[in-house]
Amino acid sequence: MTILCHPAARPDDLIPSIGGPVRTVDDLPSVLHALRDDPAEDLVVVGPAADVHDALRFAADLRMVRPTAGVILVRDHVDVALLTEALRAGVREVVTAGDDDALTAACNRSRELSHHARLNDGAEPSQQGKVVTVFAAKGGCGKTTIAINLAAALASAGNQVCIVDLDLSFGDVAISVQLEPVRTISDALPMAGHLDTTGAASLLTSYGPGLDVLLAPVTPGDAEKIPAALVAELLAVLKGMYDFVVVDTPAQFSEHVLTAMDASDHHVLLTTPDTPAMKNMRITLDMLDLLSYSREIRSVVVNRSDSKVGLSSSDVERVVRSSINGHIPSSRNVPISINKGTPIVIATPTHPVSQAITKFAHERLLSRPAPVRARAFARRSAGRR
Template identity: 35%
Template sequence: MSRFNVITTVPEFERRVRSAASGTLTGTVQSIPSVPFPVGPEEILDRQTGEPLEVIVVGPGVPLDKAIKLASVFDLMYPEISVLLVHETTEALALQAMRSGVRDLLSPDADIDTIRVMLERASLASASRRRGLTPAHDPERQQGRVIAVMSPKGGVGKTTVSTNLAIGLAKLAPMSVVLVDFDVQFGDVASGLQLSPEHTLSDAVNGAAANDSMVLKAYLTVHPSGIYVLAAPVSPTESEHISGEQVARVLAQLASEFVFVVVDSSPGLGEHVIATLEQATDAVWVCGMDIPSIKGLRAALGVLHEINLVPPGRHVVLNFADRFSGLRVQDVEDTLGIPVDVVLPRSRNIPLSTNRGVPLLQDNVRDAATKGLRKLVSRFDPKALAQPQKKVHRRVVIS
């Protein structure tokens, strides 16, 4: 969860920072009196409450020499904390700020949207540095979990499951979850979350981002729930220039930086889906409560078993379940030959949440579908998995 601190003598600027942080970023803003000016980082950190400090905004109204000195000390002692300097920019100041370790320069007249973008970038840089400071030989440091949300056919609620899963996981690992839209032709994760991303997958697989994780993370979009999003290309024609090899490389990069990488894949078993499965630690299989969807999933699983491409973690989600479909959960399990892990009953709240762009787990809607989504999230919670399980599988009855 992001945490920001501001040192300024200008109440109006502090108000804009607070508005920017509350607009899209999780976390709160603390302020430190600028008179007398803090003698060093310890004085600031001693007053810190709640989440770890990620971004400190210095100015306006702060003497430039003191601001530069404070940034230099933070850069040496706490490089994981990003410093934003608020001052009228000149070429000489830009060079001085760069040498002192200032993350970005911000105009005192910057509007709320500009401040928000700067805070997002600085927060992302802080998270990257924290992970980078973990020693490479640390036994606790490991690749993130890549969770592919899959379906042989479209229209079964795959994106709904993906977005809610990512938001639920963010409560387990704040600011450490990225949702990737690999439905490269018709992906709608961005619209489903009411995001207007500046960059998409097309940018991420080309140029410097292909070889530099820091550049790649600059192409991610921050969602108010605290997840990062890599959106699908804007135009379906752009998918022709994205290969399976590029998809695999992006996933490997993200897995090295995030605890959870949730992938909303395209329907079927195309090149990009196969590349995703090769990197995945888990597959969440989504099917509807209709015969074509169930038979399609059985056929897909059969093919993947033949080529030995089924991820170790398997999670079957039955969506749109109701007792008027003419099928029972047992019928679905008998056809698939494997148990159904999570049942999502048909709910009026799901299409409503989709149209609003606010997933159920973000809005904390209370209904049976929300309960099912939370159960899916719990399958990836280390604390929940550590508890003894009395039953391996319990038959679900749809009311």
């Protein structure tokens, strides 16, 4: 039975929007008693009459003692400062009083997250999802577009998928799918060292069925505040929540990127059929070999592979000295889909680009068990050198 902290004398009635059986209490201490009486309940709605600071402290404390429980905060007025404080305290969503549809949707999302978190609490390590890092050492190869569409293809196959935008300074995932970056990876900073599924869920932005996004920071300077250890912690928690975690990266071997590669079950390495990109791909493969990453978890993909630039597939293989595992054709429909904010895999599943990405997802990710990863033991010393 959902617990609503809302004085009975308050004229507005939130109960119809919450849905299902609801138990109403007058204050936050009474919420704790109600939760003790019902160990299976995982949703608390705090009405606008409650003091906001008390509500945030309550949410932060509840996250430690019952991590699967979600708190929905209803306020008469909502601003960015309140949203930021609420997310850091572990509140799942903040809803404006009077927006009944938003409250209903927030409660449904919270119940779904709590159900997922309870299932993960009993999950065996072998049941955890796969981390897939998409990387290109040269900008302009279409890395973000491929990462988003690959995630969409995996979600379309019935998987729960999360995209992590790890290009912390210049992330493009939000604008590519037209999401408002209200919550970003920066909001994880107060949770560093004790991040759980509830905290991770509070950072995510939903794009569509089976597809959520962890967005990159938007404030200048925030990228420098995020340690690589937090990235590792986030990926470890997210892979327990999703079937696939697809990581979009910047075009450089930063500490954050190498941390993601350490945590990855598969590396998707992207190039285009032009000399600078292929040269960088060759350097990338040499670097990954130097750092002792397993070649079994590696896929080399050529984007815009049918471009008329005088280089054949055999030429590309000869230059990069590696077999090619995926060919994605070029099409003007791809930038059109980006401008519309809808991945081409979702907008036009039968398009040759969509079919190529979907085929790659099935052949290289869905139909293959995750091999044992070899951690890059040389990475730290190589970085110092």
